[in-house]
Structures are given as C-alpha cells and as structure tokens.
Amino acid sequence: MKPEAAMIPRYSRPEMTAIWDPQTRFRIWFEIEAHASDAMAELGIIPKEAAWTIWEKAKNAKFDVARIDEIERETKHDVIAFLTHLAEIVGPEARFVHQGMTSSDILDTCLNVQLTRAADILIADVEKLLEALKRRAFEYKMTPTIGRSHGIHAEPVTFGLKLAQAYAEFSRAKERLAAARKEVATCAISGAVGTFAQVDPRIEAHVAAKMGLTPEPISTQVIPRDRHAMYFATLGVVASSVERLAIEIRHLQRTEVLEAEEFFSEGQKGSSAMPHKRNPVLSENLTGLARMVRAYVTPALENVALWHERDISHSSVERMIGPDATVTLDFALARLAGLIDRLVVYPENMRKNLDRLGGLIHSQRVMLALTQKGAAREDAYRLVQRNAMPVWRGEGDFLKLLKADKDVRAYLSEAEIEENFDLGYHLKHVDTIFRRVFGAS
Secondary structure, three states: OOOOOOOOHHHOOHHHHHHOOHHHHHHHHHHHHHHHHHHHHHOOOOOHHHHHHHHHHHOOOOOOHHHHHHHHHHHOOHHHHHHHHHHHHHOHHHHHOOOOOOHHHHHHHHHHHHHHHHHHHHHHHHHHHHHHHHHHHHHOOOOEEEEEEOOEEEEEEEHHHHHHHHHHHHHHHHHHHHHHHHHHOEEOOOOHHHOOOOOOHHHHHHHHHHOOOEEOOOOOOOOOOHHHHHHHHHHHHHHHHHHHHHHHHHHHHOOOOOOEEOOOOOOOOOOOOOOOOOOOHHHHHHHHHHHHHHHOHHHHHHOOOOOOOOOOHHHHHHHHHHHHHHHHHHHHHHHHHHHHHOOEEOHHHHHHHHOOOOOHHHHHHHHHHHHHOOOOHHHHHHHHHHHHHHHHOOOOOHHHHHHHOHHHHOOOOHHHHHHOOOHHHHHOOHHHHHHHHHOOO
8 A cells, every 4th residue: 555645755844744654544543443442342342352452462563564555456445455464463353343344434534533633733833834924023013115006006004014914814724724623523433324233323432532533423434525625625725825925925025126035045046047046936836835735625625525325536536635735735834934934124125115106105195185175086186196197107206296286285285295295104003903913912
C-alpha cells in the first residue's frame, strides 16, 4: 500500500506529513479495532482475554507496510490486507477483531481522526500568523500610506490598518477551521449499511470517545460527505485569504511602488540572468499554492453525492486531497507567517507615494467642504474635478489651483481650503478600528 498522495517535499512540513504516513494510518486503524474489541469484551461479545491480547501483541508493533502491500496485491482490498497482517502479529485471538464491522467503519473513522489532527495543526499555524500580523500592525499603526481602489490612489490609510485587516480576516479563518474540525470529528462504527445489525451502538460510542470524536447520528455505512465538503471548502477559503495578503505584498513590492518587500537574505539570488533582481518569490509561491488548495474543493463537493447507502467513488479522491490540501495549506500558512514576520517596510516611500498626485487624495474633503458652505453637490464635484484633472496630467498643484479658482473661493477662503489638506484628518479613527480588531488591549 503506497503513501496516499504525491506530497511534494518542497512544500511539505514533517508534522503534517506524518499524519498521512502509512504507519500512522495503520496505527489509527489498529486503535479503532482495539478500542472496538474492548467495548465488545465489556458487552460479552468476545472474551476479555482476547481484547487484552489484541492490545498487548500489537500496541507497540511497527506495522510492515511492505508486507501489507504484498497482501493487498493478492486480496485487492486494503483493510483485509491490514487485518491479515494484524493477525500475523496478534495470533489466534485476531479472529475476534472486526466483529460485525465493515471497512468503512475503519476508513471513515480514521480519515476523520486524520482531518481533526490536521485541523489542529492548521489552527496553530493561523495563531502564529496572527501573532506576526498583530506585532507588525502595531509597529506601523500610524504609518500613513495611500489607500488604493482599482489599483489607483484613493485616500490615505495606514500600513497598520492594512495589517489589521489581514489580522481580522485570519481571525475569522481560525474560527472557520475550528468549525470545520468540529464538523468532521465524527465516528461511524455501524456495520454494513449503517444499521448496527451486527455491531452494538455502544461500541461506536466507546470508540468515538477513545478517538476524540463524536458518534455520527446516522451513517449509511459511510459518514456523510457533506461534512468533508465543508472541511475542504473551509481550507479553500483560508487559502484565498493567504492569496489576498500575498497579492498585496506583491503589489507593494513592485519597483514603481516599493512600499514593502520580502526580506532578501545575504547570498540570496533573485535572477539567474539579472544580478540586480529582488523578486517577491515567496508571495508569488503562496499565490500558486492557494490555487492548489482551492482546486481540491470541487472534488470534495462532488463526493457528497454517493449512490444509495454507499459507493467508493469518494475514496480515490480523498486519498489524494486529504493529504495534499492539508499539507499544502500548512506549508503556505507557515511561509506567510515568516514572510510577515520579516517583511521589510519603507515608510519614506509610502510618504513619497502619498504626495505623488500633488494633493489629489484630498479631493473628497474639498468637495464636502464646498457642500457644507452651500454649493450643490453636483456643482461641488464639478469644481473640484476641473481643478483635479490638470494635476492628474502633471500640469499644476492641486492646492494652488483651488486657491486660484474664483468659483471655489466664492465658498471657501484660502485657510479653509488648506484645512482640507490635513493628512491627520484621515487617521483620526485608527484607534477605534484597532480596538475593534484587537480589543481594548
């Protein structure tokens, strides 16, 4: 039995990949079977000595993956191959293993154990990212920078606010991952077609408690795949949040902008051809990884519609997307946390870019000031725009043009016009926003 996915070592971290290792999977299978045997022994279905022997003979065993593969080549059935190998370890008492159970009892319960463990790692990843985002947000809380809509200069914000937005988004990601974990943390030990005809429901309850799961209210031999669809959809949403922040960094690192850039270590090379290059390779990589995680969402959704009480059309899909989606997102979240932690920020370039349009970023304030003085909004808009467009073309200074416009001066004095060019005005509610995002502390 080969590993269940072609996880790429370049984009994998050991703790997450270990969850999907065949040895880990067989260990979980054994624990499910052994806990079920304990419950059966307590119910008088099998001898207590048999349950004890199953644990004693195999609890410290290292399962022979090559041997299980060998058996499966003959049986064409992975669970039977494992049970045959387990019998080689346990001996005669192995005849009491798997009493009344079906393969899906093992496979589905194991998958959900793996997914809950993976969720725990992903939640921890998000927590580390949140720590980095919070630290850097407060570091640049009042550092002014230009806000952009449609990629065009709009009005001032702060770099801290950009990071605070990401913090709020990944706080939601953490909540979603916790909900997805709860959604998928169910156990099914209900036998063929899920009726408990051959296995007592109390066995399922015992196994669920031991494996950190809850009993599936009703399974049809398989755990309903809407649970898994929600899980993988959540991973896709989190990946999209990763990409959103990565794209922001990529844009800020463009040469014409250069308000922030990825840390460039000594000895690092940006291009094989151009020695001067410092490319946003990490955030570009994160964009690509996010695409892969999202690509696993559609197959998970399609897995929901199985035939009647069960089929195995979902099985091959999950053997691939379970490891790949969790391993990839784990790597991406860890990479993003490191990127934010060491992000190089250039406040002086932010200030230069703020001034790049000659004061046009204050156009709305001037327009509103005109309306407050009695100008109709349409007239105020027209007056401000006719002074803004020459500045946009590089033909003057916005403040000077406004002061020289007799129609504007009919409403506003020079001092009143100048008052509307105060950068600090745009930052007066930063503290309020930070309290909303980070709390009173």
